[in-house]
Amino acid sequence: MDDIYRQYILDHFREPHNHGTLEHPTLHASDTNPLCGDRIELDLNVSDDRVSEVRFSGRGCAISQATASMLTERIEGATLEELRALTPADIFEMLGVEVGPARQRCALLSLRVLHQGIQGPYTGRWSDDDEDDAIE
């Protein structure tokens, strides 16, 4: 079994990068995971169509908080177009570990918040579970 509690994930949880808030962010979004109450808030400053600064705050499990920390690192300097193109698969690849179905929502919370911030609620798929629900 692949270990989702690898040291670098625990490090991001214990000492998150880009943790905090921005004074007057260009974009702000927040959301919770109703299952476990995980919460992520995201502040972005955007200039010339690129992320110049990003901060996150929140509470929750190691997976949701570490993913948020890693995601903020990843999106610094990225264009809005690049942010829009991010998918759940990118998040799992970034984490570098297998995330079981029970914890995928934790891992994807920060991406959902990011997409809400830049383009309103994400309408794509959030986990493999949702794929099972698809009718077509």
Add this chain to the structure above:
Amino acid sequence: MLDATEATHAAQVTDTSDTAATTARSDRADDASAPTIASLAPRADFPILAREINGKPLAFLDSAASAQKPAAVLDAMNHFARTSYANIHRGAYTLSEEATRAYERARKNVAKFINARSARELIFTRNTTESINLVARTWAEANLRPGDALLLTEMEHHSNIVPWQLAAQRVGAEVFYTPVTDEGELDLAAYEALLERHTPKLVAVTQMSNVLGTLTPLPELIAKAHAVGALVLVDGAQGAPHLPVDVRALDCDFYAFSGHKMLGPSGIGALWGRAELLEAMPPFMGGGDMIREVTLAGATWNDLPWKFEAGTPAIVEAVGLGAAVDYLRQLGMERVHAHEQALTTYALERLRAIPGLTIYGPPAERRGGVISFTLGDIHAHDLATLLDREGVAVRAGHHCAQPLMERLQVAATARASFYVYTTSAEVDTLAEALERARAIFAL
């Protein structure tokens, strides 16, 4: 299926030598020279307990969410479906008569299990939630007026809160809550004050908190409610599976419970109510079986209990619940409770030795086999994932009791819960897995 106490004992002995899981765990407990508590029911009666999870023997510590089923229950359902199944209360043919008899025999059996006066007072529902909703729709709409009060408690499961909030909204009634003390028990002085100040029409209260395991002082709560003219509905979801229940001795007015938490299948539960109250209540859902006569102008209602059972019910599941009740009766509910209290005492001691571990709720003598805890700053979901890797199944989250979690000021807890098949060796496995979680999170 066990027949007598002797059989239980014999099976327990063979079980420890039969099942690798049990043997391994007993050895481990012996090594630690800790007192061991064997399962009350033969573990071999529960086929699923032989499973491995992530390469480890399953330690199923989530019975408060739903219990595992003994072969006796699974076999009874299978046998009935294979030999006697047909729709009930319908056909004038042999199979339908057999099925009807089996269904009504199950009702009588379940009614006896809680010492109801008559099987007429025992309505089959889907689960506790539906039982409470039944009362919150029919009794509430017929009896509540604008400005009337309902009194609940802060430690209720959402299913004993939301139906009353909905009922109150419909009729313009008000909902009040008995507060919970820091020890996780009901504040009885506040309860009395609320009864006097608001003279509620109904008190709805749990027999045992699904989060803290707190046993509520029902006889006292019920007597005081009756003294101000309030009816009392007891949420027995965690009571009926774990405690001797006598609805007449309790003197409550409604008692709601689920089959799946008491070794029975999901999809079947029950509402017990005083016959005179049930008679006076309007029907819940409309449909077949609940009517006496239907014309285009209207309908008249069937007798109790069928007035509240519209449509084809969970027939096979009712038979399964009957078998579950037989199984529990043979174990003896006093012994079930004693077993769980012994395990809880053991577990509280074992868990308290783990640095950084916080346990919520009252001491062992005032709680059932439920322990909610947090470990350092590890989120409950991380804990549950880490324990799962060791084969330990626990619940993590708010346990459908958000107001109580708010009161405890904790977002989520992990919860271990015990039943007739739980052993102290499984508690040891839990404690060892928690130690490993501490190491991983460097607590």
